[in-house]
Amino acid sequence: MIEINVSPPGLETAYQTLFTETALSFLTELFLEFETRINQLYYDRCLRKYELKKSKYLPQFSRTKQRRDRSWLVKPVPGRLADRRLDLGDVSPSDSTHFFDALNAEVQGIQVDFDDGHCPTWRNQITGLYNVYKVVHRKEDKILKSPKDLPILMLRPRAWNMIEHNIMINGKKVPGPLVDFAILMYHNGSRLYEENSGPCFYLSKLESATEAKLWNDIFIWTQNKLGIPQATIKACVLIENILASFEMEEILFELKDHSLGLNCGIWDYAASIIAKFGHRNDFILPDRNKYVNMQRHFLKKYMELVVQICHSRGAHATGGMAAQIVTGENPQKAIENVVAAKTLEIQTGVDGFMVYDIKLVPKINQLWRKMCNTRINQLDRIPTDVISEADLLRMPSGGVTKIGLKHNVEVSILFVYNWLCGNGHFINKNSIEDSATAEISRSQVWQWITHMARLEENSEIITFELIRELTQNYVNSAVNLDKKYVIASANIFLDIVSSSEPPDFITTYLNDHYVFRRIHGSLEISKYNHKL
Numbered sequence: 419m420i421e422i423n424v425s426p427p428g429l430e431t432a433y434q435t436l437f438t439e440t441a442l443s444f445l446t447e448l449f450l451e452f453e454t455r456i457n458q459l460y461y462d463r464c465l466r467k468y469e470l471k472k473s474k475y476l477p478q479f480s481r482t483k484q485r486r487d488r489s490w491l492v493k494p495v496p497g498r499l500a501d502r503r504l505d506l507g508d509v510s511p512s513d514s515t516h517f518f519d520a521l522n523a524e525v526q527g528i529q530v531d532f533d534d535g536h537c538p539t540w541r542n543q544i545t546g547l548y549n550v551y552k553v554v555h556r557k558e559d560k561i562l563k564s565p566k567d568l569p570i571l572m573l574r575p576r577a578w579n580m581i582e583h584n585i586m587i588n589g590k591k592v593p594g595p596l597v598d599f600a601i602l603m604y605h606n607g608s609r610l611y612e613e614n615s616g617p618c619f620y621l622s623k624l625e626s627a628t629e630a631k632l633w634n635d636i637f638i639w640t641q642n643k644l645g646i647p648q649a650t651i652k653a654c655v656l657i658e659n660i661l662a663s664f665e666m667e668e669i670l671f672e673l674k675d676h677s678l679g680l681n682c683g684i685w686d687y688a689a690s691i692i693a694k695f696g697h698r699n700d701f702i703l704p705d706r707n708k709y710v711n712m713q714r715h716f717l718k719k720y721m722e723l724v725v726q727i728c729h730s731r732g733a734h735a736t737g738g739m740a741a742q743i744v745t746g747e748n749p750q751k752a753i754e755n756v757v758a759a760k761t762l763e764i765q766t767g768v769d770g771f772m773v774y775d776i777k778l779v780p781k782i783n784q785l786w787r788k789m790c791n792t793r794i795n796q797l798d799r800i801p802t803d804v805i806s807e808a809d810l811l812r813m814p815s816g817g818v819t820k821i822g823l824k825h826n827v828e829v830s831i832l833f834v835y836n837w838l839c840g841n842g843h844f845i846n847k848n849s850i851e852d853s854a855t856a857e858i859s860r861s862q863v864w865q866w867i868t869h870m871a872r873l874e875e876n877s878e879i880i881t882f883e884l885i886r887e888l889t890q891n892y893v894n895s896a897v898n899l900d901k902k903y904v905i906a907s908a909n910i911f912l913d914i915v916s917s918s919e920p921p922d923f924i925t926t927y928l929n930d931h932y933v934f935r936r937i938h939g940s941l942e943i944s945k946y947n948h949k950l
Contacts, residue, residue: 420446423584426541426939432548436601444643445600449587451639455632456593459578463625466661467922470694477664478807484627484671491732492670492677493649498570498614499678501526501794503786504779505572507739507772508535508843508852511546521553522563523776524783527570532598533577533622534686535852537842538929539938540584547601554606554613568615572654575599577623579926583935603640603651611650618678619653623686623923625661627668634673654678654736658686658854660694663720663810666727679734679769682721684712689857691813693922696865703865704816705874706858707825712738712762719809722801725767729800737763737771741850744777752848753781760785769795774850817874818866826859827888827911830924833859834907835899837928838937853925860924864915882916906933 420442425433469475479485505527511517520528530550536542552558554568562568575598582597603617610616621633637651653673657663657680670677688703688710695701703710712718721737728735740756756778763771764785773782790796829846833856836844843852865871866880873880889908896904914920914927921927928934 419588421586423540423939426544429541429544429548432544432551435551436544436547436605441601441604444604445585445592445597446587447643448600448636448639449592449596452596452632452636453590455635456578456596459629459632462628463922466625467694471697474698476695476807476811477661479664480668482668485667488730490671490674492674492679494732495652495678495734496614499618499652502679502734502736502770503790503794504770504782505529505736505772506774506776506779507531508741508774508850510536510542510842511549512536512542514545514549517546517549518553518561519776521561521569523779525569525779526770527572527618529572529574529620529772531574531620531842532594533574533580533620534854535843535850537837537840538576538580538582538594539840541938542840542842543582543584543597547598547605550602551605554609568610568613570615570618571610572618572620573598573602573616574620574622575602577923578629579623579923580929583929599636599640603644607640607644607646607651611646617651619651620681621653621655623659624655624657624669625659627665627672630655630669630672634676637676649675651676652678654681654734656681656683656686657720657724658683659690660687660810661690663687663723664807666724667731670727670731670733674731677733679728679736680724681736681738682724682768683738683854684710684717685854685858687720688717689854689861692858692861692865696861696868699869701811701813702869702871703862704814705818705822706862707822708819709814709816712759714814716810716812716814718766719805721763721766721768722803723805723810725799726801726803726805728769729767729797732797734769734795734797735767737766737768739772739774740778741774741852741855742778743775743845743848743850746848753778757781757785761789764789764796767796767799767801769797818871818880819874823863823866823873823880824888824892826863827885828892829855829859830863830911830915831889831892831904831907833924834910834928835903837925838903838907838934839900840938853923856924860911860914861920864917864920867915882912885915886912 504525506520506525507529508531509517509520509528511530576594578595580594581591582594585592585597607617624630641648653676655669725735742752742756744752829851843850867882871880893904893908
């Protein structure tokens with residue numbers, strides 16, 4: 419039996435279109451087929467966390483058969499997917515204006531984001547899923563300026579840490595990624611295949627090759643169920659967890675028929691180091707604004723390893739997203755900064771990356787033409803440097819600045835504030851902030867308190883009382899914001915950074931928080947329909 423929350427006001431048509439009896443039956447079958455293995459995934463994550471906490475264990479590259487065998491390659495991707503040079507990132511489909519604008523940009527793909535840049539309120543989920551449906555099925559005139567080909571929609575479901583509070587199957591809440599994937603595939607999978615536009619996915623926050631195999635088996639089951647040829651679904655795995663970086667070759671192998679390569683993401687990746695090893699004082703990350711960037715040894719080697727492994731296996735390697743917004747007093751400076759950073763990534767050998775601001779697209783396309791001429795990827799470039807476990811685990815030196823500390827406090831509070839308001843990302847100081855920057859911000863604050871780090875300026879110890887003072891100062895100075903939400907957000911932030919066992923993911927904590935759920939309707943009485 420499936421129980422599903424009623425439609426938010428004004429979304430009845432979208433709700434009825436998406437949650438048909440056959441679609442819900444498909445979701446139910448998918449959940450029941452993989453329920454045991456999904457529960458095992460959660461158990462394995464808890465067990466690994468416990469083992470890392472109780473020991474001095476550090477991850478190592480394994481000597482698996484997949485790694486030793488140099489003969490296997492991923493299955494070649496269809497023609498349109500051979501060019502992965504530029505995607506738009508953090509495009510939440512619940513933001514209809516931004517989503518529809520992105521569809522007409524001169525890019526290779528659009529990251530249709532239900533994860534880092536998206537807040538999964540029930541209203542946002544339905545709006546986002548329905549907007550994808552309307553685009554794929556051409557249900558609204560003038561969305562696409564050139565209606566010949568659908569753009570490549572890189573569908574990014576929620577990660578495994580997120581639960582959908584508005585749907586229950588046999589008395590159990592369903593993982594968010596399964597809901598997103600099932601509804602997207604059921605309504606759009608065949609159409610995307612027929613239009614030579616996918617279906618394509620970004621897979622977030624995987625921690626192991628076992629988790630990649632789970633997704634691969636979900637793909638196989640779904641293709642069989644929907645009558646789509648095997649190997650049609652293609653997926654790019656975001657290597658944004660430190661443990662996954664030691665299993666990249668195995669991850670590619672498990673998804674080799676469905677692989678669209680691997681992707682690098684700086685802030686989720688850095689935050690995962692704190693999540694896994696932050697209790698150890700040899701893994702203290704310094705001020706991220708001053709000392710943490712892709713040129714630091716541990717991140718530089720991480721990207722080089724992604725390129726090396728991907729290209730040796732015939733897979734695309736893509737870089738992270740440029741979060742800068744072309745606005746403010748010096749927009750040209752923002753463009754120059756993005757071009758400089760992306761030039762270094764192209765020189766490393768990546769086959770593509772993302773930007774958020776559509777205004778950056780012409781400059782980045784020009785950069786690709788300048789550096790690679792007519793070549794649509796760099797798969798023939800295979801770095802040969804030997805990269806060790808120690809390379810990936812070498813923390814950068816440096817301290818903490820007062821400015822950096824205040825910035826982390828501000829970003830954390832503003833993210834919680836926007837989440838409570840139903841927004842998954844926001845603009846702050848000419849840059850996009852999303853759950854990735856919130857993760858590293860709150861993680862660093864917790865780590866600095868825990869290890870009594872000191873400020874560079876005056877050697878003051880970073881204490882919880884100092885953080886409370888900075889938090890109160892920010893609350894007092896906040897203008898043009900709803901004060902009661904600012905105060906609630908500040909209190910939630912203080913609760914997180916003072917916890918002896920902080921949550922692995924801020925989004926999990928917020929998604930499950932009663933304040934968020936009361937605001938957005940998943941705790942209201944008499945709101946569920948019984949179906950099937």
